[in-house]
Amino acid sequence: xxxxxxxxxxxxxxxxxxxxxxxxxxxxxxxxxxxxxxxxxxxxxxxxxxxxxxxxxxxxxxxxxxxxxxxxxxxxxxxxxxxxxxxxxxxxxxxxxxxxxxxxxxxxxxxxxxxxxxxxxxxxxxxxxxxxxxxxxxxxxxxxxxxxxxxxxxxxxxxxxxxxxxxxxxxxxxxxxxxxxxxxxxxxxxxxxxxxxxxxxxxxxxxxxxxxxxxxxxxxxxxxxxxxxxxxxxxxxxxxxxxxxxxxxxxxxxxxxxxxxxxxxxxxxxxxxxxxxxxxxxxxxxxxxxxxxxxxxxxxxxxxxxxxxxxxxxxxxxxxxxxxxxxxxxxxxxxxxxxxxxxxxxxxxxxxxxxxxxxxxxxxxxxxxxxxxxxxxxxxxxxxxxxxxxxxxxxxxxxxxxxxxxxxxxxxxxxxxxxxxxxxxxxxxxxxxxxxxxxxxxxxxxxxxxxxxxxxxxxxxxxxxxxxxxxxxxxxxxxxxxxxxxxxxxxxxxxxxxxxxxxxxxxxxxxxxxxxxxxxxxxxxxxxxxxxxxxxxxx
Amino acid sequence: xxxxxxxxxxxxxxxxxxxxxxxxxxxxxxxxxxxxxxxxxxxxxxxxxxxxxxxxxxxxxxxxxxxxxxxxxxxxxxxxxxxxxxxxxxxxxxxxxxxxxxxxxxxxxxxxxxxxxxxxxxxxxxxxxxxxxxxxxxxxxxxxxxxxxxxxxxxxxxxxxxxxxxxxxxxxxxxxxxxxxxxxxxxxxxxxxxxxxxxxxxxxxxxxxxxxxxxxxxxxxxxxxxxxxxxxxxxxxxxxxxxxxxxxxxxxxxxxxxxxxxxxxxxxxxxxxxxxxxxxxxxxxxxxxxxxxxxxxxxxxxxxxxxxxxxxxxxxxxxxxxxxxxxxxx
Numbered sequence: 001x002x003x004x005x006x007x008x009x010x011x012x013x014x015x016x017x018x019x020x021x022x023x024x025x026x027x028x029x030x031x032x033x034x035x036x037x038x039x040x041x042x043x044x045x046x047x048x049x050x051x052x053x054x055x056x057x058x059x060x061x062x063x064x065x066x067x068x069x070x071x072x073x074x075x076x077x078x079x080x081x082x083x084x085x086x087x088x089x090x091x092x093x094x095x096x097x098x099x100x101x102x103x104x105x106x107x108x109x110x111x112x113x114x115x116x117x118x119x120x121x122x123x124x125x126x127x128x129x130x131x132x133x134x135x136x137x138x139x140x141x142x143x144x145x146x147x148x149x150x151x152x153x154x155x156x157x158x159x160x161x162x163x164x165x166x167x168x169x170x171x172x173x174x175x176x177x178x179x180x181x182x183x184x185x186x187x188x189x190x191x192x193x194x195x196x197x198x199x200x201x202x203x204x205x206x207x208x209x210x211x212x213x214x215x216x217x218x219x220x221x222x223x224x225x226x227x228x229x230x231x232x233x234x235x236x237x238x239x240x241x242x243x244x245x246x247x248x249x250x251x252x253x254x255x256x257x258x259x260x261x262x263x264x265x266x267x268x269x270x271x272x273x274x275x276x277x278x279x280x281x282x283x284x285x286x287x288x289x290x291x292x293x294x295x296x297x298x299x300x301x302x303x304x305x306x307x308x309x310x311x312x313x314x315x316x317x318x319x320x321x322x323x324x325x326x327x328x329x330x331x332x333x334x335x336x337x338x339x340x341x342x343x344x345x346x347x348x349x350x351x352x353x354x355x356x357x358x359x360x361x362x363x364x365x366x367x368x369x370x371x372x373x374x375x376x377x378x379x380x381x382x383x384x385x386x387x388x389x390x391x392x393x394x395x396x397x398x399x400x401x402x403x404x405x406x407x408x409x410x411x412x413x414x415x416x417x418x419x420x421x422x423x424x425x426x427x428x429x430x431x432x433x434x435x436x437x438x439x440x441x442x443x444x445x446x447x448x449x450x451x452x453x454x455x456x457x458x459x460x461x462x463x464x465x466x467x468x469x470x471x472x473x474x475x476x477x478x479x480x481x482x483x484x485x486x487x488x489x490x491x492x493x494x495x496x497x498x499x500x501x502x503x504x505x506x507x508x509x510x511x512x513x514x515x516x517x518x519x520x521x522x523x524x525x526x527x528x529x530x531x532x533x534x535x536x537x538x539x
Numbered sequence: 540x541x542x543x544x545x546x547x548x549x550x551x552x553x554x555x556x557x558x559x560x561x562x563x564x565x566x567x568x569x570x571x572x573x574x575x576x577x578x579x580x581x582x583x584x585x586x587x588x589x590x591x592x593x594x595x596x597x598x599x600x601x602x603x604x605x606x607x608x609x610x611x612x613x614x615x616x617x618x619x620x621x622x623x624x625x626x627x628x629x630x631x632x633x634x635x636x637x638x639x640x641x642x643x644x645x646x647x648x649x650x651x652x653x654x655x656x657x658x659x660x661x662x663x664x665x666x667x668x669x670x671x672x673x674x675x676x677x678x679x680x681x682x683x684x685x686x687x688x689x690x691x692x693x694x695x696x697x698x699x700x701x702x703x704x705x706x707x708x709x710x711x712x713x714x715x716x717x718x719x720x721x722x723x724x725x726x727x728x729x730x731x732x733x734x735x736x737x738x739x740x741x742x743x744x745x746x747x748x749x750x751x752x753x754x755x756x757x758x759x760x761x762x763x764x765x766x767x768x769x770x771x772x773x774x775x776x777x778x779x780x781x782x783x784x785x786x787x788x789x790x791x792x793x794x795x796x797x798x799x800x801x802x803x804x805x806x807x808x809x810x811x812x813x814x815x816x817x818x819x820x821x822x823x824x825x826x827x828x829x830x831x832x833x834x835x836x837x838x839x840x841x842x843x844x845x846x847x848x849x850x851x852x853x854x855x856x857x858x859x860x861x862x863x864x865x866x867x868x869x
Contacts, residue, residue: 012654018737084595092817097735101648134809145741168602173642175823218862243864308845339834363831409608409621431658435605464656
């Protein structure tokens with residue numbers, strides 16, 4: 001496969017006019033760089049997913065099980081009975097089109113099947129044809145279709161071109177949530193082994209080793225020790241965190257991506273420095289070493305299986321409550337699913353900040369606090385000494401993650417932190433932030449490399465809003481509270497808005513945090529020289 | 540084709556009523572049997588739908604949050620857009636149901652030179668939607684004058700408000716004009732906006748033509764073609780009191796109007812029009828964002844196979860010990 005090499009200016013020539021042929025008569029075309037490799041059979045076997053086999057989307061023959069239609073239709077019937085959202089969203093859409101130009105994939109590709117309404121119609125047409133009276137009698141007039149291999153291929157292509165970001169559901173007059181539709185579509189496809197390699201691999205790794213990256217316990221420890229060396233270089237302070245320690249007050253869980261690759265690693269350094277400075281009685285776990293949940297992009301059951309480790313580990317270690325790191329989908333899963341799946345977490349206490357005494361009543365049942373809530377509370381109570389000027393070389397804007405904004409409402413906490421650790425902060429345009437924020441374009445397991453065109457197209461609206469503040473205010477850093485953002489927005493920025501870096505909020509906290517006994521800082525968290533400090537030495 | 544088939548379907552319905560009444564003398568069929576059947580199908584169908592939705596549980600708490608959450612006491616929660624209590628959920632729902640709050644957010648995304656994406660305010664669909672639904676409701680309420688002895692005061696008030704412009708004789712009802720205008724707009728945008736045309740099904744055009752037919756036949760009767768109102772009221776009172784009568788001399792246009800309404804009623808539960816009932820049950824809107832505070836129960840939650848800590852430690856015990864990570868079994 002040739003490397004993705006399209007120029008940004010060419011990629012931005014987007015036609016929004018639909019093709020002449022009706023969507024039902026337009027077969028799916030698998031374009032290079034727009035889809036992912038299929039899952040490896042061994043990864044599916046590891047977790048017990050059925051029908052693992054070697055196949056590729058471009059093959060004519062997908063080696064489907066003989067009774068695949070029956071499996072899918074029975075699966076649809078079961079899911080319709082289990083989820084009111086699914087049953088309702090199949091029935092009530094009026095196709096008003098308000099969602100159409102809200103999807104980052106539609107805005108970036110112009111492909112009409114990326115309009116949320118049509119993405120849902122892919123499934124709805126089969127629903128009508130098989131489960132409704134009107135559809136069975138009136139067929140095409142009622143928008144009904146048979147389930148064919150062509151339809152299935154369309155599902156696979158387009159349900160893996162949706163990041164379940166829920167932006168469309170903000171604008172839908174009935175709150176129809178395409179994330180629900182895509183989740184059902186993906187769950188159905190998993191019943192016949194149609195999964196992505198980039199999802200299947202992390203799921204298997206997370207199941208067996210505790211985290212998506214497959215980091216084994218000693219590797220987690222050595223990764224963190226590597227950060228500790230950097231922190232010592234930076235501050236002169238030696239930090240000694242604990243692992244799998246029973247009796248700690250707090251269990252800290254964060255996405256494993258932050259232990260592995262830049263710039264997430266700098267965020268992890270920020271956590272370590274903050275906790276050390278507070279003298280927090282906390283522990284990392286190598287077993288519950290993943291906050292994120294790629295199982296969520298396969299089936300509900302798999303998501304629950306992966307998630308179960310967090311409470312199980314909290315119970316084993318006997319902690320009082322859990323603190324969670326910066327991540328997007330992790331927090332939707334935690335906020336809206338974890339307690340339901342694996343609760344009640346009645347073996348813990350209502351989270352209480354040991355530093356400020358603040359009781360987090362908003363998390364009194366699920367017992368887990370977002371680090372942005374925790375840190376904002378610290379700053380509000382003047383518990384941190386901060387030198388904002390250490391971030392003066394950064395001109396910051398903030399990207400709301402889809403899931404923390406639309407699945408939680410964590411909007412002000414990170415902004416409050418940023419404004420207390422940075423002097424230069426500018427918001428992106430109103431319609432691209434908060435509940436209307438745009439996805440990075442690579443969520444829900446689409447952050448592979450073989451689908452780079454898809455990612456750049458999906459990331460276009462976000463990047464375009466960054467470009468606006470970059471040109472207008474000189475913004476050079478895109479802050480966020482999501483590990484997938486940190487991993488993927490760097491590529492999107494390099495492509496669309498060169499010159500803008502990406503960082504987690506706690507990297508900025510780490511920069512600004514004045515630690516007891518630290519040496520004069522001449523470098524930032526990335527061990528790059530602090531320009532102002534150099535300047536002041538010359539004065 | 541997508542527009543022609545539903546258009547001719549409505550034309551055929553009109554002709555069917557005209558032929559039935561004028562040539563077949565089927566006043567009783569069109570004036571009594573079909574309306575009764577249609578209302579029965581409507582009621583049974585809506586109940587069936589709602590029960591069917593209700594039977595599928597809401598396994599997870601999945602509100603779409605559109606504002607600041609409740610977290611720290613000094614951060615102002617957006618209670619309306621991100622409610623954490625039932626009361627505020629009701630407020631959010633009321634705004635949604637009565638004023639189409641989410642549609643009001645609508646913005647139009649445009650790609651300009653640069654490339655530069657812009658997001659402009661676009662309230663046309665919201666305005667047309669409001670005009671359409673509210674007019675329809677008010678017109679429906681006005682029609683209760685045909686189903687009550689005398690004319691109840693609230694209906695008098697609505698009628699006089701609706702005709703306050705004092706134009707023409709009989710006085711023009713604003714809602715009549717609004718409804719026709721809104722239906723025309725909704726049809727026109729489906730035809731003229733390429734992306735909306737692309738997503739539209741025959742099932743999207745049919746109700747528009749049907750409602751247009753109902754409105755036109757109604758307007759004709761009120762303003763242009765004289766209909767014997769006394770006889771019409773005799774018929775409608777007969778229907779509601781379950782002592783149906785077919786008075787002589789009711790113009791056939793009335794039967795067309797009534798037949799189209801009957802079709803709309805019968806069609807309602809089996810079409811997208813059920814959004815009227817469905818909007819109340821949408822879990823992304825009618826749930827409080829309190830799943831961290833109160834455990835949401837999934838009735839079909841079941842135990843799953845997991846990779847336990849013991850299994851994990853068995854896999855990695857030596858490596859953990861070598862790295863100085865505590866283990867359960869030495």
